[in-house]
Amino acid sequence: MKPAHFDYLRPATLDEALALLAERGEDARVIAGGQSLVAMMNLRFARPAALIDINRIAGLDQHWQDGSVLRIGALARHAALAASPLVRELAPLMAAAYPHVAHHAIRNRGTLAGNLCHADPASEMPAVLLALDGELRLRSVRGERIVKAADFFIGPYTTAAQADELLVEVAIPARSVGHGFEEMSIRQGDFALTLVASTLGIRGGRIVSATLAYAGVDAHAIRCPQAESILVGEPPSDAVFERAASAAAASITPASDQHADAEYRLDLIRTLTPRALRSAAATAPAG
Ligand SMILES: Cc1cc2nc3c(=O)[nH]c(=O)nc-3n(C[C@H](O)[C@H](O)[C@H](O)COP(=O)(O)OP(=O)(O)OC[C@H]3O[C@@H](n4cnc5c(N)ncnc54)[C@H](O)[C@@H]3O)c2cc1C
Structure with missing residues (x-):
């Protein structure tokens, strides 16, 4: 399919772009790489009356x-x-x-x-x-x-x-923390069925900070404070990572869709969380 008719506006400066956004309001959409927006327009999920192309504005690519x-x-x-x-x-x-x-x-x-x-x-x-x-x-x-x-x-x-x-x-x-990222998708480069992004700060053999974020399991990407709080204060170990994974699975309620059902996504949370945390512990700077 092709997109519906739209006005194409190409401001040369940030101020011009902001003025156009103020003028056209809900009617307009910014276009950057177009990799998501154009697909949405072709499918007519998005029908902006105007596209404001910011690609000619100098300095924004830094x-x-x-x-x-x-x-x-x-x-x-x-x-x-x-x-x-x-x-x-x-x-x-x-x-x-x-x-x-x-x-x-x-x-x-x-x-x-x-x-x-x-x-x-x-x-x-x-x-x-x-x-x-x-x-x-x-x-x-x-x-x-x-x-x-x-x-x-x-x-x-x-x-x-x-x-x-x-x-x-x-x-x-920038923080002095280790990091771990784990994802399951149907093919390499696809959107995630479930993914886990984590950081761990470790001092004196104990976890002093922990972040655990998930996507593919809710209406938007989320943090999981229930699992994070289990980690803080503990020495890093497989046992505490498994407990955090169980807490995450208990507090997140994924939906089923055509790609995976909710139970499979919960299994992924239980499996991917300890893997991400092990990577985060292994990469945490000594302190
Ligand atoms: C086949 C395919 C596979 C993909 N797989 C993945 C994947 O696995 N993971 C993933 O994360 N993404 C994936 N993407 C999406 C890709 O990452 C897009 O580049 C990204 O989502 C949108 O970036 P863009 O610059 O192209 O934004 P655009 O398509 O230009 O815009 C996207 C939206 O953001 C708005 N917007 C853009 N820039 C601004 C701004 N500066 N201020 C305000 N609003 C703005 C637009 O108005 C629009 O609503 C995939 C895309 C395709 C086509």
């Missing part, structure tokens, strides 16, 4: 270190981030997850910001951002606000961003 924070601009492509030594150094969990995101051709065009705004419930990067306590900088003609990842994903394909807001930057604090 990512850089700002003190102990990794900052990623709105047009940073998946492929650039997947290959980035800075991402490997400051956000190794993101680097570990990237091979699971789609395929080379899609990663060449698709952006991290577009991926987060699309908010697919089975997508990798929302869970990664949750596990890393990331933040999103949203800008409109009304001003700017910072939204924590924990408050950004609010439903399937739904975020806290308003229609006139542009996600201009993603910020990830």
